[in-house]
Amino acid sequence: MATFLSATDLSFRLSNGDFLFNNISFTTRQSLTAIVGANGVGKSVLARCLAGDLTLDSGSLQSSGDIHYVAQNAPPDPSLSVIALFGLEPALNAAQRIEQGSTESQDFDQAAFWWEQAVEFMAACRTVGLPESLDVRRSVTSFSGGEQFRLMWAAALMARPDLFIFDEPSNHLDRDGREQFFNWLKNEKRPRIVISHDRELLDQVDAILELTPNGMHAHPGTVQEYLKERDQRWQQQQDKLDTARKDKKRQARQLQEALEKQQQRSARGKANAEKTGLDKLLRDGMKEASENSQGQQKLLRQQRRTQADQTLELAEQEREWQEPLALDLPDSALHPQKTVLSLNGLVTGVNQPNHQAISFRLNGAFRLRIEGPNGVGKSVLIKTLLEQYPAIAGHYHRWVPTVYLDQHFHHFDPQKSAIENLLQRQPELTEQEGRERLARIRLRNKKAEVAFGQLSGGEQLKTVLATELLGPVTPQLLLLDEPTNHMDLDSVLALEQALSAYQGALVVISHDEPFVATLRLTHRLRLPEANLIELG
Known part of the structure; x- marks a missing residue:
């Protein structure tokens, strides 16, 4: 071709x-x-x-x-x-x-x-x-x-x-x-x-x-x-790095052992020379020869150590693998009979209705997907549940602590750092407590001070989850609006793994079928018809 x-x-x-x-x-x-x-x-x-x-x-x-x-x-x-x-x-x-x-x-x-x-x-x-x-x-x-x-x-x-x-x-x-x-x-x-x-x-x-x-x-x-x-390439790079690290340790150990042996030989030679009564001129010549030999050996060992350092530095530079994202969500178990979300004749929209009236009551750790074509108002429905838009008709109630995660992380300031965003949304925390929380998700030291907008998609996700899910009140309902849209593959896989272990309730809007397939859905809500389907 x-x-x-x-x-x-x-x-x-x-x-x-x-x-x-x-x-x-x-x-x-x-x-x-x-x-x-x-x-x-x-x-x-x-x-x-x-x-x-x-x-x-x-x-x-x-x-x-x-x-x-x-x-x-x-x-x-x-x-x-x-x-x-x-x-x-x-x-x-x-x-x-x-x-x-x-x-x-x-x-x-x-x-x-x-x-x-x-x-x-x-x-x-x-x-x-x-x-x-x-x-x-x-x-x-x-x-x-x-x-x-x-x-x-x-x-x-x-x-x-x-x-x-x-x-x-x-x-x-x-x-x-x-x-x-x-x-x-x-x-x-x-x-x-x-x-x-x-x-x-x-x-x-x-x-x-x-x-x-x-x-x-x-x-x-x-x-x-x-x-x-890619994983095979990463493993080869990691193996090369491990070998270089072992070689550096071996060179350092051999250098120390050689130095100690040389010092012992030098001490024995000096003692023998004095004991046998060799004249000073001969002893000085032997000492100079010994020092020359030691210098050559030391230079050779230093060259080997420098070569080991350079090999290790190159292996570190070549390694593309990054530490996997760890997104451990908090324990948010729900009693099966606990009412989490109820809607009664709810109609949402901006200026005009987007869908038929919605009525349902969902209990326990349900997993609901909101479906429908573009422009039908799926995001408006979720934002209405968050009180960002007024309802056109009907009413609703969230009965448990709730966290919202959208595709753009709009509620985080891109100009402020991870630690500044966290403390702004969790003002009860001290800066040290905030940094400790970010360290738990491997955003340490200077990384916590990078502007949120300059972090990778996975790092932004971790910052949001650390801020919203690890607070003093454990959320038992997650509202997710196209959360995978701007994540790379590894971030998506990490989120899938975290949500598979999450024990709370979940409402999701997503067109990412492989992602949705991992969520173990219990219900579907189709708009604009407002049909709620319970899945077997």
């Missing part, structure tokens, strides 16, 4: 002068390729460099055509309309002025572009699942996250690139949207690159490129094959 993109020795520096990535090389072919890696390693920056949105510090790129990058989120500009996102606003405005009677030649020149593009615009909207009655003057930010992605996807189709790069494309899509996008990826003939941790999506790719602090690793095959190869 022909190579489409060839990257050689790419480097990108941050504003502080540090390299985000350095001297990475790889190729992509006329196929579906995934780029994976830990949060913060530079995947999105790399993608923007490939598309020409950012400038590399060094390296060379060769491609067989134009590249179009689709970001994780639409621009947060409330004034940006749908038609402006597509770059067609001046042409549409001119066409509408002509309809109203304009005879200006400039309007006809601009309107010609709209008349040429209108059919393609509607076709792109149909491809991505947007309605033909779409209000093109509506602000992009007024749509749900999944709808915003569909708009950016349609705009990418209109751009007619030779290569698509999608950054976390499935984060906000509902089940129908995911299937629609996955089918398009499968059938599209042009090369496609996806940056993703979505295991369903990664199972469909032809190759995986793993970006690490030490370079880029190519893995042909699925996500399971990639994880197996």
